[in-house]
Amino acid sequence: MKPNSVAIVGAAETTELGKIPNTSQLELHCDAALNAFADAGLKASDIDGVATAGEAATAVAYHLGITPTWVDGTSVGGCSFMLHVRHAAAAINEGLCNTVLITHGESGRSQVGRGAFRRGGGSHGGQFEVPYGVMGPPTLFTLPALRYMKTYGLREEELAMVAVVQREWAARNPRASYRDPITIADVLESRMIAYPFRKLMCCLVTDGGGALILTSAERARDFPTKPVYIVGTGESVETPMISQMEDFNTSKAFRVSGQKAFAEAGITHADVDHLMIYDAFAHLPLYGLEDLGFCDRGQAASFIWERNTAPGGKLPLNTNGGGLSYMHSGMYGMYALQESVRQLRGTAPAQVDGAQISIAHGVGGMFASSGTVILTNQEG
Amino acid sequence: MPRAEPSRYMPKPTPETAPFWEGTRAGELRLQRCDYCSHVYFPPRPFCPKCSGRTVSWFNASGRGSLYSYIISHRPMPGFTPPYSIAVVELDEGPRMMTNIVECPQTPDALQLDMPVEVVFLELSNEIHLPQFRPTQVSQ
Ligand SMILES: [Zn+2]
Numbered sequence: 001m002k003p004n005s006v007a008i009v010g011a012a013e014t015t016e017l018g019k020i021p022n023t024s025q026l027e028l029h030c031d032a033a034l035n036a037f038a039d040a041g042l043k044a045s046d047i048d049g050v051a052t053a054g055e056a057a058t059a060v061a062y063h064l065g066i067t068p069t070w071v072d073g074t075s076v077g078g079c080s081f082m083l084h085v086r087h088a089a090a091a092i093n094e095g096l097c098n099t100v101l102i103t104h105g106e107s108g109r110s111q112v113g114r115g116a117f118r119r120g121g122g123s124h125g126g127q128f129e130v131p132y133g134v135m136g137p138p139t140l141f142t143l144p145a146l147r148y149m150k151t152y153g154l155r156e157e158e159l160a161m162v163a164v165v166q167r168e169w170a171a172r173n174p175r176a177s178y179r180d181p182i183t184i185a186d187v188l189e190s191r192m193i194a195y196p197f198r199k200l201m202c203c204l205v206t207d208g209g210g211a212l213i214l215t216s217a218e219r220a221r222d223f224p225t226k227p228v229y230i231v232g233t234g235e236s237v238e239t240p241m242i243s244q245m246e247d248f249n250t251s252k253a254f255r256v257s258g259q260k261a262f263a264e265a266g267i268t269h270a271d272v273d274h275l276m277i278y279d280a281f282a283h284l285p286l287y288g289l290e291d292l293g294f295c296d297r298g299q300a301a302s303f304i305w306e307r308n309t310a311p312g313g314k315l316p317l318n319t320n321g322g323g324l325s326y327m328h329s330g331m332y333g334m335y336a337l338q339e340s341v342r343q344l345r346g347t348a349p350a351q352v353d354g355a356q357i358s359i360a361h362g363v364g365g366m367f368a369s370s371g372t373v374i375l376t377n378q379e380g
Numbered sequence: 381m382p383r384a385e386p387s388r389y390m391p392k393p394t395p396e397t398a399p400f401w402e403g404t405r406a407g408e409l410r411l412q413r414c415d416y417c418s419h420v421y422f423p424p425r426p427f428c429p430k431c432s433g434r435t436v437s438w439f440n441a442s443g444r445g446s447l448y449s450y451i452i453s454h455r456p457m458p459g460f461t462p463p464y465s466i467a468v469v470e471l472d473e474g475p476r477m478m479t480n481i482v483e484c485p486q487t488p489d490a491l492q493l494d495m496p497v498e499v500v501f502l503e504l505s506n507e508i509h510l511p512q513f514r515p516t517q518v519s520q
Binding site for chain 1: 448450468476478504
């Protein structure tokens with residue numbers, strides 16, 4: 001895409017986050033959308049493009065009263081919203097639509113009005129993974145970690161440190177689910193879920209949603225919000241079966257998506273002020289830091305251990321507290337994008353002073369897919 | 381051959397994967413090899429994922445490999461008694477597959493990465509015999 005040609009002019013999460021037992025999933029999409037409308041000073045009739053995942057784009061558009069000229073139902077897991085941003089930017093530049101609404105809503109905890117999520121018995125996953133007793137992400141997403149630990153000598157204490165540092169960020173965020181400080185010992189003494197992963201190395205399961213509104217950079221000047229410009233994007237997929245990942249030490253989808261985004265943006269790693277890496281589990285930031293090129297192979301754990309990503313560090317990472325402490329509805333990518341927008345607007349609870357360039361990097365499925373969005377508050 | 385509890389999840393073979401499951405019923409671990417480029421791959425499909433060739437052949441793999449990575453699940457699961465391993469093995473022929481490591485303690489000490497493993501079959505039903513792996517028995 002053309003850097004700085006499209007901007008985010010509306011961004012909001014659901015009114016509540018956490019446990020929302022009286023709201024069905026579709027209404028979480030709409031609550032977030034209405035909050036984003038209020039943020040941007042728009043209403044449904046101003047929207048002519050709709051992108052969503054988790055619910056059908058038809059349902060979201062109809063329910064909100066939108067008649068779109070462009071829809072995108074790309075659904076590749078929790079990073080789908082990064083891909084929506086990328087696709088929306090291209091659509092706006094191509095003149096397919098002017099103002100795009102991207103929504104997420106998920107009743108991950110309360111399971112209200114939510115369709116069942118199960119891989120059918122005849123799929124490859126249903127034949128060659130599910131029969132081995134896998135029980136969702138905690139027993140799948142975690143599988144590569146022991147190989148990484150052997151390859152690079154990663155210690156359990158270092159894995160625990162990822163969660164400890166993110167809790168430090170969460171402590172600064174009133175909307176975070178978990179805010180009490182934790183120690184490495186707390187993490188290593190928490191309940192074993194799937195060796196080597198303990199409870200505090202695994203993400204939350206909560207309810208919530210979020211929405212974004214995008215339009216051309218030209219039109220963005222007329223909105224009440226500070227525009228956040230899209231400067232680079234990437235996407236890729238590798239495999240729906242984690243057992244078939246090419247290399248358990250690195251994600252191909254991360255590398256392809258990240259390289260594409262950096263190339264589009266024409267920036268270097270030193271230019272990045274703020275970073276969000278989708279952290280469904282504690283090893284995700286390690287893979288993200290290395291696969292995006294912020295750290296050499298095997299160096300991410302010591303980078304975090306030395307507090308480079310902690311409050312006061314040179315590369316603030318997952319400043320909302322992340323999926324480990326802030327919230328995780330199931331498709332967390334939207335919340336990573338929301339935090340990047342807040343940081344660039346200067347409205348984040350744990351604000352990074354003077355942040356100009358932020359990256360929101362997402363994963364979908366179990367290392368199945370990836371989307372990367374590089375944002376700035378500087379006009380092109 | 382051990383029989384599994386009836387509560388276990390049951391995979392459903394497709395026309396493309398049926399020869400694999402026919403193989404496990406016969407006590408064989410079958411893989412596919414491309415007739416053009418010799419690439420060996422898994423899971424089954426009627427074409428080569430490397431060169432896109434449509435002429436591929438089934439063959440019996442050695443059933444031997446090594447432990448690539450794993451977790452030990454402590455979560456409740458119908459038909460399983462936690463803690464149990466969910467593992468990925470690298471077959472000697474190249475492809476990797478998910479499995480359980482059985483016939484050994486489900487502990488980090490007993491489950492060392494890169495240790496040699498060999499296939500065994502668990503009878504889930506008359507139709508489905510599930511390949512699992514155990515530490516390679518010292519050869520006689
Ligand atoms: Zn071939």
